[in-house]
Amino acid sequence: MSIGSRAARVSSRVARALALAGLAWTLAACSTTGRSFDTSTMNRIVPGQTTLEQASRILAAEPEHVYRQRDGSALAGWTHKASLVTDAVYFRRELWLRFDNTGRFQHVVDRVNVHGETGQAAEPVSLTEPVAASLPKAVPADFPYGPDFGDGPVAVYPVR
DSSP: OOHHHHHHHHHHHHHHHHHHHHHHHHHHTOEEEEOOOOOTTGGGOOTTTOBHHHHHHHHTSOOSEEEEOTTSOEEEEEEEEEEETTTTEEEEEEEEEEEOTTSBEEEEEEEESOOOOOOOOOOOOOSSSOHHHHSOOOOOTTSOOOTTOSSSOOOOOOOO
16 A cells, blocks of 8 residues: 555545534534514414414414413414524524403514514495595694594595
């Protein structure tokens, strides 16, 4: 056996050992906590309608934390944190939702790196009045409006 081939084998083994050590260090430096959750269909979470169980299905994950109150209401939190190379690269997402004592979603309490909005509860339309009367009225932005303006509720939309 020649000295050159022996040196090549030793060099190859050292390179493999260094590669395995580097891989082990990289994997040891990664950590995650919580569960990944999906907010792409968050608009399906509607105040007064969506239950905690339905919200869990919509977000595709169970909440990490559920804090129940004496009155029956609850605060539910979905959290997911990931770290690469021990805090050199850090990713954090949180969503905290409040549910009332009947188990229905009320509002978003807090969010971190969560995009998207919850749905809006549909307001019932009175069948006794004409549809045109229930539509909002547009008011110019510079109009001096006040609570005593007009003959009923007015929605004010700025005109550009």
